[in-house]
Amino acid sequence: MRVTRKIKEQQIAILEETYRDVKPALMFRNPFELLIAVILSAQCTDKRVNVTTARLFARASTPEAIVSMGLQDLEEEIRDCGLFRNKAKNIMASCQLLCEKYGGEVPEDFAELQKLPGVGRKTANVVMSVAFHHPAIAVDTHVFRVANRLKLAVGETPLEVERGLQKAIPKEKWSEAHHWLIWHGRRICKSRRPLCEECPLSEVCAGKEAGVS
Protein backbone atom coordinates (compact mmCIF):
# COMPACT_ATOMS: atom_id res chain seq x y z
CA MET A 1 0.00 0.00 0.00
CA ARG A 2 1.17 3.47 -0.87
CA VAL A 3 0.53 5.74 2.09
CA THR A 4 -0.41 9.14 0.74
CA ARG A 5 -1.01 12.33 2.65
CA LYS A 6 -4.70 11.61 2.34
CA ILE A 7 -4.35 8.18 3.94
CA LYS A 8 -2.28 9.59 6.77
CA GLU A 9 -5.07 12.06 7.46
CA GLN A 10 -7.52 9.16 7.57
CA GLN A 11 -5.26 7.26 9.97
CA ILE A 12 -5.09 10.27 12.25
CA ALA A 13 -8.86 10.79 12.12
CA ILE A 14 -9.54 7.17 13.09
CA LEU A 15 -6.99 7.26 15.90
CA GLU A 16 -8.56 10.45 17.25
CA GLU A 17 -12.06 9.03 17.10
CA THR A 18 -11.02 5.72 18.71
CA TYR A 19 -8.81 7.05 21.48
CA ARG A 20 -10.46 10.43 22.06
CA ASP A 21 -10.88 9.95 25.80
CA VAL A 22 -7.67 8.20 26.84
CA LYS A 23 -5.51 9.80 29.46
CA PRO A 24 -1.96 9.24 30.70
CA ALA A 25 -1.55 5.87 32.39
CA LEU A 26 1.13 6.98 34.84
CA MET A 27 -0.16 8.43 38.10
CA PHE A 28 1.33 11.74 39.28
CA ARG A 29 0.34 14.87 41.17
CA ASN A 30 2.91 17.35 39.85
CA PRO A 31 5.77 17.68 37.33
CA PHE A 32 8.30 16.18 39.73
CA GLU A 33 6.27 13.04 40.31
CA LEU A 34 5.73 12.67 36.58
CA LEU A 35 9.46 13.02 35.95
CA ILE A 36 10.28 10.25 38.42
CA ALA A 37 7.52 8.02 37.08
CA VAL A 38 8.74 8.38 33.51
CA ILE A 39 12.35 7.62 34.47
CA LEU A 40 11.12 4.49 36.24
CA SER A 41 9.00 3.45 33.27
CA ALA A 42 11.94 2.49 31.06
CA GLN A 43 11.61 -1.21 30.16
CA CYS A 44 8.81 -1.57 32.69
CA THR A 45 5.02 -1.62 32.57
CA ASP A 46 3.19 1.52 33.69
CA LYS A 47 1.14 -0.64 36.01
CA ARG A 48 4.24 -1.70 37.91
CA VAL A 49 5.51 1.88 37.97
CA ASN A 50 2.27 3.08 39.56
CA VAL A 51 2.57 0.52 42.37
CA THR A 52 6.16 1.55 42.99
CA THR A 53 5.61 5.32 42.87
CA ALA A 54 2.58 5.11 45.20
CA ARG A 55 4.83 3.52 47.80
CA LEU A 56 7.81 5.78 47.08
CA PHE A 57 5.90 9.07 47.10
CA ALA A 58 4.23 8.15 50.38
CA ARG A 59 7.72 8.23 51.85
CA ALA A 60 9.32 10.96 49.74
CA SER A 61 7.63 13.10 47.11
CA THR A 62 10.11 15.97 46.66
CA PRO A 63 13.72 16.14 45.41
CA GLU A 64 14.87 17.08 48.92
CA ALA A 65 13.09 14.13 50.49
CA ILE A 66 14.50 11.64 48.00
CA VAL A 67 18.03 12.95 48.47
CA SER A 68 17.53 12.39 52.20
CA MET A 69 16.61 8.74 51.62
CA GLY A 70 20.06 7.79 50.44
CA LEU A 71 20.93 5.61 47.46
CA GLN A 72 20.61 2.19 49.11
CA ASP A 73 17.11 2.94 50.38
CA LEU A 74 16.03 4.29 47.01
CA GLU A 75 17.34 1.18 45.24
CA GLU A 76 15.27 -1.07 47.50
CA GLU A 77 12.21 1.09 47.01
CA ILE A 78 12.30 0.88 43.20
CA ARG A 79 13.84 -2.57 42.76
CA ASP A 80 10.85 -4.25 41.11
CA CYS A 81 10.81 -1.75 38.23
CA GLY A 82 13.98 -3.33 36.86
CA LEU A 83 17.22 -1.57 35.83
CA PHE A 84 17.04 -0.41 39.43
CA ARG A 85 20.70 0.40 40.01
CA ASN A 86 20.89 2.74 37.02
CA LYS A 87 17.49 4.25 37.73
CA ALA A 88 18.27 4.85 41.40
CA LYS A 89 21.62 6.42 40.56
CA ASN A 90 20.01 8.67 37.93
CA ILE A 91 17.05 9.67 40.10
CA MET A 92 19.35 10.48 43.00
CA ALA A 93 21.68 12.55 40.82
CA SER A 94 18.74 14.33 39.18
CA CYS A 95 17.22 15.18 42.56
CA GLN A 96 20.53 16.60 43.77
CA LEU A 97 20.80 18.68 40.62
CA LEU A 98 17.20 19.89 40.98
CA CYS A 99 17.97 21.02 44.52
CA GLU A 100 21.29 22.65 43.67
CA LYS A 101 20.60 24.30 40.31
CA TYR A 102 16.84 24.54 39.90
CA GLY A 103 15.55 25.54 43.33
CA GLY A 104 13.92 22.16 43.85
CA GLU A 105 11.63 22.66 40.85
CA VAL A 106 11.46 20.73 37.56
CA PRO A 107 12.59 23.13 34.80
CA GLU A 108 9.94 23.90 32.18
CA ASP A 109 12.51 23.71 29.41
CA PHE A 110 13.22 20.90 26.96
CA ALA A 111 16.99 21.37 26.84
CA GLU A 112 17.35 21.82 30.60
CA LEU A 113 15.35 18.67 31.25
CA GLN A 114 17.74 16.64 29.14
CA LYS A 115 20.65 17.77 31.29
CA LEU A 116 19.22 15.70 34.13
CA PRO A 117 20.84 12.26 34.49
CA GLY A 118 18.56 9.56 33.11
CA VAL A 119 16.48 12.05 31.15
CA GLY A 120 16.78 11.71 27.39
CA ARG A 121 14.72 13.05 24.55
CA LYS A 122 11.72 10.81 25.11
CA THR A 123 11.40 11.55 28.82
CA ALA A 124 11.91 15.28 28.29
CA ASN A 125 9.18 15.28 25.65
CA VAL A 126 6.74 13.51 27.98
CA VAL A 127 7.37 16.02 30.78
CA MET A 128 7.04 19.01 28.45
CA SER A 129 3.84 17.62 26.97
CA VAL A 130 2.05 16.04 29.93
CA ALA A 131 3.24 18.15 32.86
CA PHE A 132 3.66 21.53 31.16
CA HIS A 133 1.23 21.24 28.26
CA HIS A 134 3.66 22.16 25.50
CA PRO A 135 3.12 20.56 22.08
CA ALA A 136 5.44 17.55 21.80
CA ILE A 137 5.46 13.99 20.49
CA ALA A 138 7.43 11.64 22.68
CA VAL A 139 8.50 8.62 20.63
CA ASP A 140 8.71 5.57 22.86
CA THR A 141 8.74 1.94 21.85
CA HIS A 142 4.98 1.92 21.13
CA VAL A 143 4.89 5.11 19.12
CA PHE A 144 7.94 4.02 17.16
CA ARG A 145 6.45 0.66 16.26
CA VAL A 146 2.92 1.86 15.45
CA ALA A 147 4.05 4.83 13.36
CA ASN A 148 6.35 2.63 11.30
CA ARG A 149 3.75 -0.12 10.78
CA LEU A 150 1.10 2.32 9.65
CA LYS A 151 3.75 4.23 7.73
CA LEU A 152 2.24 7.30 9.30
CA ALA A 153 5.90 8.16 9.90
CA VAL A 154 8.77 5.93 8.84
CA GLY A 155 12.25 6.08 10.36
CA GLU A 156 15.20 4.09 11.61
CA THR A 157 15.46 6.13 14.81
CA PRO A 158 12.97 7.63 17.27
CA LEU A 159 14.09 11.12 16.24
CA GLU A 160 13.32 10.46 12.57
CA VAL A 161 9.88 9.16 13.50
CA GLU A 162 9.30 12.19 15.74
CA ARG A 163 10.05 14.52 12.81
CA GLY A 164 7.78 12.53 10.52
CA LEU A 165 4.91 12.61 12.99
CA GLN A 166 5.33 16.35 13.45
CA LYS A 167 4.90 16.78 9.71
CA ALA A 168 1.91 14.45 9.49
CA ILE A 169 -0.01 15.76 12.51
CA PRO A 170 -1.23 19.32 13.19
CA LYS A 171 0.74 20.87 16.03
CA GLU A 172 -2.27 21.41 18.25
CA LYS A 173 -2.83 17.65 18.25
CA TRP A 174 0.75 16.51 18.90
CA SER A 175 0.29 15.80 22.58
CA GLU A 176 -3.00 13.95 22.21
CA ALA A 177 -1.70 12.04 19.20
CA HIS A 178 1.15 10.76 21.34
CA HIS A 179 -1.42 9.17 23.64
CA TRP A 180 -3.50 7.80 20.77
CA LEU A 181 -0.47 5.99 19.39
CA ILE A 182 0.55 4.64 22.78
CA TRP A 183 -2.86 3.24 23.54
CA HIS A 184 -3.20 1.80 20.07
CA GLY A 185 0.17 0.10 20.54
CA ARG A 186 -0.85 -1.33 23.88
CA ARG A 187 -4.36 -2.45 23.03
CA ILE A 188 -4.26 -3.44 19.34
CA CYS A 189 -0.98 -2.95 17.52
CA LYS A 190 1.03 -4.99 20.00
CA SER A 191 4.63 -5.82 19.39
CA ARG A 192 4.34 -9.59 19.50
CA ARG A 193 0.91 -10.41 18.12
CA PRO A 194 -0.93 -7.41 16.67
CA LEU A 195 -4.73 -7.82 16.64
CA CYS A 196 -5.25 -6.74 13.04
CA GLU A 197 -8.70 -8.40 12.94
CA GLU A 198 -9.93 -6.01 15.63
CA CYS A 199 -8.05 -2.99 14.34
CA PRO A 200 -10.12 0.03 13.24
CA LEU A 201 -7.16 1.10 11.09
CA SER A 202 -6.71 -2.13 9.13
CA GLU A 203 -8.10 -0.62 5.91
CA VAL A 204 -5.62 2.22 5.98
CA CYS A 205 -2.61 0.35 7.37
CA ALA A 206 0.51 -0.29 5.34
CA GLY A 207 1.86 -2.89 7.75
CA LYS A 208 -1.13 -5.22 7.49
CA GLU A 209 -0.56 -6.45 3.95
CA ALA A 210 3.19 -6.31 4.43
CA GLY A 211 2.82 -8.87 7.21
CA VAL A 212 3.71 -6.30 9.84
CA SER A 213 7.37 -5.89 10.75
Place this chain on the structure above:
DNA sequence: CTCCCGATAT
Protein backbone atom coordinates in the same frame (compact mmCIF):
# COMPACT_ATOMS: atom_id res chain seq x y z
C1' DC B 1 26.29 -1.57 19.77
C1' DT B 2 26.02 -3.25 24.70
C1' DC B 3 24.62 -3.08 29.24
C1' DC B 4 21.32 -2.42 32.76
C1' DC B 5 17.22 -5.94 35.09
C1' DG B 6 12.68 -7.48 37.59
C1' DA B 7 7.94 -8.32 36.28
C1' DT B 8 4.73 -9.76 33.00
C1' DA B 9 2.48 -11.75 28.78
C1' DT B 10 2.34 -15.32 25.56
Place this chain on the structure above:
DNA sequence: ATATCAGGAG
Protein backbone atom coordinates in the same frame (compact mmCIF):
# COMPACT_ATOMS: atom_id res chain seq x y z
C1' DA C 1 11.27 -20.53 27.77
C1' DT C 2 11.53 -16.02 25.89
C1' DA C 3 10.18 -11.56 24.08
C1' DT C 4 8.84 -7.40 25.81
C1' DC C 5 7.83 -3.65 28.88
C1' DA C 6 6.11 5.00 28.61
C1' DG C 7 14.92 4.30 27.60
C1' DG C 8 19.37 6.24 28.53
C1' DA C 9 24.33 6.16 29.05
C1' DG C 10 28.97 4.61 27.88
